[in-house]
Amino acid sequence: MDLLESIDERGLATLTLNRPERHNAFDGELVAHLSDALRRLDAQEDVRIVLIRGEGHSFSAGADVDWLKRMSAASFDENLADANALAELMHRLDRLSKPTIAFVHGAAYGGGVGLAACCDIVIATERASFCLSEAKLGIIPAVIGPFVIRAIGARQARRYFLTAEVIFAQAARDIGLVHEAASEEAAPALCEKVVAALLRCAPGAQAEAKSLVSQCEGRAIDDDLARETARRIAARRASLEGREGLKAFLEKRPPSWKDLNV
Numbered sequence: 001m002d003l004l005e006s007i008d009e010r011g012l013a014t015l016t017l018n019r020p021e022r023h024n025a026f027d028g029e030l031v032a033h034l035s036d037a038l039r040r041l042d043a044q045e046d047v048r049i050v051l052i053r054g055e056g057h058s059f060s061a062g063a064d065v066d067w068l069k070r071m072s073a074a075s076f077d078e079n080l081a082d083a084n085a086l087a088e089l090m091h092r093l094d095r096l097s098k099p100t101i102a103f104v105h106g107a108a109y110g111g112g113v114g115l116a117a118c119c120d121i122v123i124a125t126e127r128a129s130f131c132l133s134e135a136k137l138g139i140i141p142a143v144i145g146p147f148v149i150r151a152i153g154a155r156q157a158r159r160y161f162l163t164a165e166v167i168f169a170q171a172a173r174d175i176g177l178v179h180e181a182a183s184e185e186a187a188p189a190l191c192e193k194v195v196a197a198l199l200r201c202a203p204g205a206q207a208e209a210k211s212l213v214s215q216c217e218g219r220a221i222d223d224d225l226a227r228e229t230a231r232r233i234a235a236r237r238a239s240l241e242g243r244e245g246l247k248a249f250l251e252k253r254p255p256s257w258k259d260l261n262v
Helices: 028-043 065-072 076-094 111-118 145-163 169-174 187-199 203-216 223-237 240-250
Strands: 003-007 012-017 049-054 100-104 107-109 121-125 129-131 166-168 180-182
Touching: 003 028, 012 028, 028 076, 049 187, 065 076, 076 111, 100 111, 100 187, 107 111, 111 129, 111 145, 121 169, 121 187, 166 169, 169 180, 180 187, 203 223, 203 240, 223 240
Parallel strands: 012 049, 049 100, 100 121, 107 129, 121 180
Antiparallel strands: 003 012, 129 166
């Protein structure tokens, strides 16, 4: 099994890339399995959060060398179909309606950086390292590029797309690729703290909040956007979650999101 899946009683789904002997590098099968798992988990009401991690010493080394070798001998149309499958995976992860966390405890290269950039929250251990290594192989980080540029900005992307330098955990945090960088011992507890914070919030509101970010990103703050955001908050206030959240606050108790039919 190149992908392990588990769901705990809280609704935390963990997807573990399970090719440690290949540093969890992508091939066509792993891309398909990961994409299928994300599609399925997004539709499961009992799943609240999706966590992605790697088995062994690495998070993901990006594209498998043998896979790249096969594709270098393939036709343009075959390469295009293969690239479209990877693009679908990245877009599916980016647009998942549930909160997503990448726990990066080792090397994340190429597509591994893309997975991290597509997640809502990235937690890295001090042993983590990131590298957009494509230029060393004569290729470019095209499919993952829009997500990485969004995370670190065009100015930083110009450097790291061109140099293929290794970015260590603290530097990755400084440029916005990582939200939190902690020691090997502290990182798991930090991840659990983030999971607990996510679980306290309303799942419907979280899905709409993610949609709001996408709606606002790169747009002018004009009258159309003002009307759209006003419509969104009005709908949320009148929603079952909105009413339960306010009621729970006034009654000084935790809200009960599970009992709502949203």
